[in-house]
Amino acid sequence: MPKQPLLEINELKTHFHTERGRVTAVDGVTFHVNEGEILGVVGESGCGKSVTSQSILRLFDEKRLAQYDGEIKLKGTNLLELSDEKMQSIRGNDIAMIFQDPLSSLNPVFTIGHQIAESILLHQNVSKKEAYEKAVEMLRLTGIPAPEKRVKEYPHELSGGMRQRVMIAIALSCEPQLLIADEPTTALDVTIQAQILDLIVEINKKLNMGVIFITHDLGVVAEICTRVVVMYLGQIVEEANVVDVFENPLHPYTRGLMKSVPQIDGDRSEKLHVIEGTVPALDNIPKGCRFATRCPFADELCVEKVPELREFKNGQKARCWHAEKIAEEDQEREDQYV
Amino acid sequence: MFNYIIKRILSLIPVLFIVSIAIFLLIHITPGDPASIILGIDASQEQIDELRQQLGLDLPVYEQYIRWILGVFQGDFGTSYFSNEPVTTSIIEHLKPTISLAILAQIITIIIAIPLGIAAANRRGTVADQSIMGVSLLGMSIPSFLLGLFLILFFGVKLGWLPVAGYQPLEAGFFTHLKYLIMPAISLGAIQAALVARMTRTSMLEVLNTNYIKTAQAKGVKNRSIVYKHALRNAFLPILTVIGQTFGILIAGAVVTETIFNIPGIGQLIINSVERRDYAVIQGVVLFVTLSYVFINLVIDLLYGLIDPRVRLDND
């Protein structure tokens, strides 16, 4: 890659100290985000997407709760080595974040206008009044009706989707270089979702902002992402551009995921496809491939040896001993149909 | 809300009524009476009886009560058996030093306690936290008379910086006023500060782990501002309650401190009137104190809603 990526994560590990001992929720994650790029992150529930994203901002209490390893480089500076004060100036300014859980992530005692305006005041040189006006504007952009009235309301008076949009407004109002959006549209109806996606893409274009977009909605991924990272149990199992992920996924987990999507025009009477088995516990991780317990392709090798993330054509990467075989199979099947 | 305030003010009437009856009964099961105290140890039974009759103490309790309550309705709280001063005047006179003292002590409490409590919560488990909490425990367990005496001995007697005791009204000049109040305010404030500091710490601990604090961090809000704005406001209800209570206690009279520092406040008035069984004054003061508690608590309840919009005491 000729250009320096906006964000580069190398072998990031996040450990939590729990009553049951130390667990590694994110275990050696490596990826990058370029300027102006929208990177999709998908993966099993509980695989560490949120933890990874919050680790980028170092939001876990390092004194008591968490410990980070590896490197998180924002334009070359390793965030993990920064002082608390420096880190503070990066949060919100350079990197903004939309949290997954909108109700508990909004401060119950401040009006939403206040919360948005605060963020504007922090990062832009404007008067209080202007900040409030801007807050109203941001809310309008996210499609909240009667925003002049809504700014005066408190989080508990809003519907789930509205809260989520407030979170989005807060994050976008900072005009960051990097936006981390953790399932930002789950509580939105599709029309509003479309509006929000447009908004994110628009700002992304305008500011050349990098976006990490965590979502479960593969439709959304297909619509706005350029590249996708697939995670499983604290690790990246596949990384590819969006077309490859959908058309020829190399990792069995990705394939399973693709098959599970309910189609708007699918057969309703058929059971949805599921990936059999459950995710192993973080404190009881299999010796070899982490997906081996649930993988239809798994053999001795998988159980014994940890696969590396290997690169294939088009820069597609996968962490699987049998990636080639799977690719071939796919090829064959496609050939048959053609 | 308006309705709520009206309701609260109306509820004052039964409260005062019941308190007045309770206090009347309480007084009358309490042995001792003003007559025997006024007349002293030498008095004979006849003399006492005679004075009791003069003071109307020989009437049945309910009749005394009715007489008194009828007076109250006309704004007359009676006169002190001792000083012959109208009770209202007495209360107002004694209230002045008390209010000054209460405000000053409260300021000291708030200035010391809240930042300390926050600092401790922020540094949970560290040496700083432990020492702050250690000191506050000490503060909690030290009787106010001891602290007062230590202050007197050190600043009053040893260093001679401050007058050991007494009171000068505000008319004597602000600094003179302050000079006399500063030590009692500290000795009162310190103990209350200990409570408030601890309350602050625990309340803050509950809040600091929440997601919205993370949001604030992610927004890039300065640490100070996170703690003082985002977290404190959420943690503030119990703190405010304690502050309100201590203020109430101060208004109701910091008996020990006022005695040690010889401040003619409500606390002294209460203890003296109880010691002298000055019924009229006791009744008046208790009613007054009830009134102030109801008022302070009303203000605090209203503040609850301002601080935390989810709390609406006036719903339904």
Add this chain to the structure above:
Amino acid sequence: MSEQQIVKIGKEQETPLLDIQGLKKYFPVKGPLGNLGGKKGMVKAVNNVSFQLFEGETYGLVGESGCGKSTTGRTILRLIEPTEGKAMYKNKDLFQLSGKESRKMRQELQMVFQDPYSSLNPRKRIGQSLEEPLAIHQIGNKRDRTDLVMDILEKVGMRIDHYYRYPHELSGGQRQRIGLARALIVNPKIIIADEPVSALDVSIQSQVINLLQELQEEMKLTYLFIAHDISVVRHISDRIGVMYLGNLVEEARTDELVESALHPYTQALLSAVPLPNPKMKKERVVLKGELPSPLHPPSGCVFHTRCPFAMDVCKQKVPVMEARSKDHQVACHLYE
């Protein structure tokens, strides 16, 4: 497929299990000092909504964010008191039940909350939170309960050792599954599920949806399924209701709704569903116009401000729900 469907359609002739009639919920808007200075107005969160749930069916409720779906759900369970309306369940109006009766009733009517984190007591371990409903309805002894909880954990795709975790240690999707497990564990008759799968990845989502369907078959469960993901709603629901700004604007059998949506809002909604195919970009019906607020809902048809087909009558007259065909009703002047 057909067998199942037929059974249900047959059921529709019968009396509904839950009959919501003219439900209204208005929230007063207050200033910082509450009512001081008078009420500032009312948010008409739910405005005259009626629908029926039949035993064993899944009723999908979709609609714009903030249109009152959650409020509808919460009001039915009387977690907030309704302003007006009736909810007939087993010949009783839920809104008239005494405290005790309605507590009893709640074993049969369960709710999955939209916000999974805040609906879990942060101080309780997952297991404790899940055992609670069992204890409330006196199901099993202490030991059985633990077993039951561990079973249900596995069913919703969690591990039994999650029993001893605290909510904050879980991921968003895990919490959501806990919420669902809590509703399922007491064998209810009706589950009001407010976005029960939105935070799940598709494979777990499939697993959960399959589970819901299995249970439904097994135990004749009835779902009120509130969601935004139309594909999911389509997959699971027998009938779908579409809400807009506190009103129910269209209601139809699933296939019919998806294939021939009548209401302009429904059409817009369906067109906005993103497709999981990066190569296929589809034309969306983009809604224009100012978004109305439930504080001051527009006169006439609430949708007229954004409706591409708005007519004069829409501004004046409130359209009423009318059956267009069997099992398909719509409230729109276009079809009068």
Add this chain to the structure above:
Amino acid sequence: SDTTKQEEGKENEGETVTGGELRVAYSAQPPSLDPHVSAAIITAEVMGHVFETLLTTDSEYNIKPMLAESYEQSEDGKTITFHLREGVLFHNGEEMKAEDVVASMNRWKDGPGGRGQFENSTFEAEDDYTVVLKMDQPLSTALNSISQGSSSFAAIMPKESIENADETSVKEEDLIGTGPFTLEEWKQDQHIHLTKFSDYTGLEDEADGLYGKKEALVDDIYFEIVTDSSTRVAGIVSGEYDIAHEIPYDNADQLENDPNVENQIIPGAGTLIMFTNKKVGPFADVKAREALSTLINIDEMMTAAFSDPKYYTLNHNMMMPHQEEQWYSDIGKDKYNLNDPEKAKQLFEEAGYNGEEITIMTSRDYEFMYNAAVVLQAELEAIGVKVKLDVYDWATLLDNMTDETAYDINMVWIGYKPEPTSHHFLNTQISGWTESDELTELMEKFRTQPTLEDAKPVYDELQAWFWDYLPAAKIGDYNRVDATRTSVENYQYSDRMILWNVTNNK
């Protein structure tokens, strides 16, 4: 100019400086400032500077004229004529006349100061400067009562003040006397402020006790009400107060070592005594009372109460040691301070004591009472008597004094009395239900003597009765310790603190 002032101040050191103020830390607040109605000693200590009496006493307790120029008693002892001094001014500028004296004295005699003595007597004005006291019987204590300067002294105030008075007392603004200080202000619970009365015209004789020249050498006196004893001590050490009333005995040594403070030991401040319940319970039997009196270890009790012999005197007399000149008797000396537990035990047995619980009543409002009671409790328990110690607040204790079920032994103090018959334990009502015809007779006999001189032999009889009947068990007499700053000169005490002729050289 500041420096010059300071230097002037220095030059003046050593000489008597007039002017300035005196701050007296007083331990209690008076119930009233009207000496006619208040029986509290503080009323006398404060108002003794404001009011004067017709007669007064010198340091030897000789009766001397004060507002009266002279007085004479009739042969039969039933009339006493007072010739008033002319030109004596009240603080309001009016001259004192006979009508004022008559009004004052008639009011006084019905109050605690005269009650029980002057019931059938009247004061009448003969002319503007002559007042006559008419009695239907001679009264030995008459002159004594009129001249005494302790509580309920016979203050002279204007007639108008008395006419204006309400049921209970004279109004504050009417508290107008003839003394060297005027009452400026009484701030409840705070202070009583006296100022110099510049038109004061008193006697020119040398000051002696309450008699003689009274000069207000300071401009202001503040009686600060300081109820907490530690605060009084701290205040006198720091110089906040010039005089501290009633220093706790345990602190006195410390003050003695302070070069800036002087202790004033005031003899005969009171008597520590036990009233026994003679109506019901074991002490209804005189044998039990004898047992009690035989038992007690007076040294131990007095040490526990007053810490050091400096501060108390062992005395079997009903009257105080400093009154020995006037009142003394050997009777009872052999029965006092026996400290014989064995004999006591035996006496208790003889009295039929059979293990019932004995209640000692006391109050911690006076710490020494409590201390003595605790020692008594231990002593009684040591000989197998079951004891309960009930501690009350002062008001309750006063109330309980007339409740026969409340106590068996009442451990209290009583104040100094100028003559024996006003003593508590001779009052049948309040000393634990004394019932003795002999006492009634003796009292009558004592009082109806024309003069005290004539009554003195009866005192011996009273003393004998006291030790026979044992209406109360006397423990001992105690002194009071006041502390003064060394800058305060000429602090005197006679029945009460005397602040005239006192300078404060601060």
Add this chain to the structure above:
Amino acid sequence: MGTVESNVGLTSVKQKLKKEQRQLFFKRLISNKLMVTGGMTILFLMIVTLIGPFLVSHDPYEMVVQDRLQAPSAEHLLGTDEFGRDLLSRIIHGSKVTMGVGFSVAAITSLLGMIIGLYASYYRFLDHILMRICDGLMSIPAILLGIALMAALGPNTKNVIIALSIVFTPHVARVIRSAAIVVREQTYIEAMKAQGASTWRIIWGHMMPNTISPLVVQATFIFADAIITEAALSFLGAGVPAPDPSWGNILYDGKLVIFNAWWMTVFPGIMIVLSVLGLNLLGDGLRDLIDPHTNQGKK
């Protein structure tokens, strides 16, 4: 939904998990430094209270008036009081009454305060009534109440406890209420209602644990205050009957001689601090035990 027959393997996994969890709980209990230190302190005081009286060499009531106010020495380790009684044995004998009063008052006020505060916060109509009662109770002067109760019921420790409980309960109630009214509005309480939980369960199972923290703070404060106020009341005859010792009494006696007998205030003072400290640590530890965020293991 029927109970799924769990196979043997799964049962044993469950068994193991449960066992592990129990072990973890004990581990956490032991590794909870606050709780252990607090517990040890309280245990120590208990031992002093129960066994101490048999170990001291002096009779706490024996007076040697000549030896009054002796400084600490080999004979009297902590010196003597104003009657020449041995201070050490008085402090030890006094701990029973003191701890009794302190703990009882703290426990009674906590319980009553919790009941009042929680129910007032839950039922609006009760709020008006209960809080107004509290306002009224708060304004009755403690000394008057003390004297009156003593007169009505006689002076003993029980009445002290009653009087102090009456005085302090409203304080606890208000603090609990302030914490509870926020908890009441939380979604998880709504969720509990949706489960059909009884009011009892909501209040005691869910709201109460969330008000423990302020309760602990307030209760320890009351504990300390009660010990000291007991002494003030016994001056009015409403406290511990003389000559029984209590720390507060010794302290108050010490006040009178504060200028020349420091040991009279310092030693009982230390004991009070120690007990408050112990109680407080125990409370904090308890709080931590139910606080999920502290249950995170240490680094």
